[in-house]
Amino acid sequence: MSRFVIKARLPLPAALLALALAGTVWLGPAGAADQDPAGDYPSWEDVQQAKLTESGTAEEINRISGLLAGLQAQSESLGTAAVQSAAEYAVTDSALQAASAKVETLTAQVSQANTELSRHRKDLGALAAQSYKTGGTTMGFFVALDAIQTNSVQGLNVVRIVGDKTAALVARAESAGRVASSLAAQESAAKAERERLSLQAKAKLDAARSAQEAMARQVAESQKRSEELTAQLASLKGTTAAVEGAYRQGQAAQAAYEAAQAAKRAAAAEQARLQAEAAARAAAAAAARPQAPAVPAPANPAPPNPAPPANPAPANPAPANPAPANPAPAPQLPVAPVPPPVVVPSVPGGAVNDPAGAKSYASGRLGAYGWGQDQFLCLAQLWTKESNWLTTATNPYSGAYGIAQALPPGKYSSAGSDWLTSYRTQVDWGLGYIRGRYGSPCGARNHSVANNWY
Numbered sequence: 001m002s003r004f005v006i007k008a009r010l011p012l013p014a015a016l017l018a019l020a021l022a023g024t025v026w027l028g029p030a031g032a033a034d035q036d037p038a039g040d041y042p043s044w045e046d047v048q049q050a051k052l053t054e055s056g057t058a059e060e061i062n063r064i065s066g067l068l069a070g071l072q073a074q075s076e077s078l079g080t081a082a083v084q085s086a087a088e089y090a091v092t093d094s095a096l097q098a099a100s101a102k103v104e105t106l107t108a109q110v111s112q113a114n115t116e117l118s119r120h121r122k123d124l125g126a127l128a129a130q131s132y133k134t135g136g137t138t139m140g141f142f143v144a145l146d147a148i149q150t151n152s153v154q155g156l157n158v159v160r161i162v163g164d165k166t167a168a169l170v171a172r173a174e175s176a177g178r179v180a181s182s183l184a185a186q187e188s189a190a191k192a193e194r195e196r197l198s199l200q201a202k203a204k205l206d207a208a209r210s211a212q213e214a215m216a217r218q219v220a221e222s223q224k225r226s227e228e229l230t231a232q233l234a235s236l237k238g239t240t241a242a243v244e245g246a247y248r249q250g251q252a253a254q255a256a257y258e259a260a261q262a263a264k265r266a267a268a269a270e271q272a273r274l275q276a277e278a279a280a281r282a283a284a285a286a287a288a289r290p291q292a293p294a295v296p297a298p299a300n301p302a303p304p305n306p307a308p309p310a311n312p313a314p315a316n317p318a319p320a321n322p323a324p325a326n327p328a329p330a331p332q333l334p335v336a337p338v339p340p341p342v343v344v345p346s347v348p349g350g351a352v353n354d355p356a357g358a359k360s361y362a363s364g365r366l367g368a369y370g371w372g373q374d375q376f377l378c379l380a381q382l383w384t385k386e387s388n389w390l391t392t393a394t395n396p397y398s399g400a401y402g403i404a405q406a407l408p409p410g411k412y413s414s415a416g417s418d419w420l421t422s423y424r425t426q427v428d429w430g431l432g433y434i435r436g437r438y439g440s441p442c443g444a445r446n447h448s449v450a451n452n453w454y
Contacts, residue, residue: 051235067229079215079409079419080399081211082212082215083394083409084399085212089207096198099190106183124170215413230248252411257433352421354391379445383404386404406429416428
């Protein structure tokens with residue numbers, strides 16, 4: 001499993017998300033999801049005919065095995081595409097929320113600026129009226145007022161027209177007008193950006209819903225097809241469907257384990273690279289830091305001290321191991337940046353991020369896998385580290401998904417078509433994975449502690 005560090009309060013960088021999910025191409029509901037992965041499916045008559053010869057039996061076994069593998073690969077591909085589409089919607093929706101908040105802030109600032117501008121204009125009008133009543137010259141006041149209304153104060157020598165007090169008031173009104181105009185322009189741009197993001201978010205949401213529906217249809221079809229193909233395979237091999245099903249589950253678990261290990265090796269290499277880059281940047285910064293200038297020698301140095309006596313007694317004898325005057329600080333090891341989680345919103349609304357409910361369900365399922373409640377503490381620690389028990393937790397580096405951090409996410413499909421939104425399905429798959437690979441939750445946790453993944 002790909003390690004998942006939980007710091008849900010951190011923001012989500014779109015660049016990390018693109019890195020996490022790059023390379024996945026969604027085929028859409030009209031793409032590969034509606035096509036059989038390897039042509040027509042065999043009928044029971046085909047199976048009986050194949051059993052007539054040894055070569056026919058071997059050929060049919062290979063054919064059915066290929067069909068089953070194709071169905072599994074298709075489920076995984078569409079599952080990964082569904083997670084990607086939901087995560088892309090999450091990024092756009094987050095940007096939309098930020099844009100909406102910016103519009104609200106600017107709207108409030110525009111209102112405040114207009115209120116201040118109105119107050120300055122009112123004060124200037126009152127000053128003009130007072131001057132008129134007391135017999136003062138009014139032309140300058142009204143010229144200034146007109147200039148304020150048309151934002152054409154430039155060029156007016158208001159000091160000469162209406163005096164220092166009016167000039168200062170006009171200047172304040174002019175400044176308030178510029179602020180209000182600038183904020184209004186920003187508000188208009190922010191509203192346009194919000195509208196653009198709103199349309200984009202709707203398109204992303206529609207795409208995510210389509211991807212999820214395509215995945216659910218394909219998984220349901222795959223389960224139905226797989227049951228019949230497994231029964232046919234058992235007939236050809238002379239075993240039972242239960243035996244063949246268990247064998248295929250073991251193979252799937254092995255594939256999931258190998259994929260997780262490969263992803264963790266890649267993640268470890270990436271972490272080492274980031275640490276090396278951080279160390280190089282720190283060294284370059286230290287080298288570029290200016291050194292303290294040397295203190296020049298005085299022009300007339302003091303005469304040298306007279307020769308000391310033959311056996312002088314030092315006033316302050318030096319210690320055997322003197323400490324340096326300015327001890328160098330201990331070197332700081334570079335810390336690799338912690339990848340923030342992607343918590344995908346429910347698409348179209350069925351996902352339940354309920355850590356307490358997921359823990360309660362997992363605790364109740366331990367007995368079905370042959371474990372006692374003594375294993376639950378290990379399981380709780382393991383999946384808290386991996387996903388914080390969030391149904392939609394997505395690792396931005398590897399793309400691992402869900403409570404158990406399945407990689408690729410479509411591995412969950414063997415436990416149910418609702419794995420994208422159901423913590424129960426994710427828990428069931430995760431417990432089966434742990435039993436097949438580590439024997440118990442404590443075994444998985446010990447591996448995670450030793451290797452930083454499981």
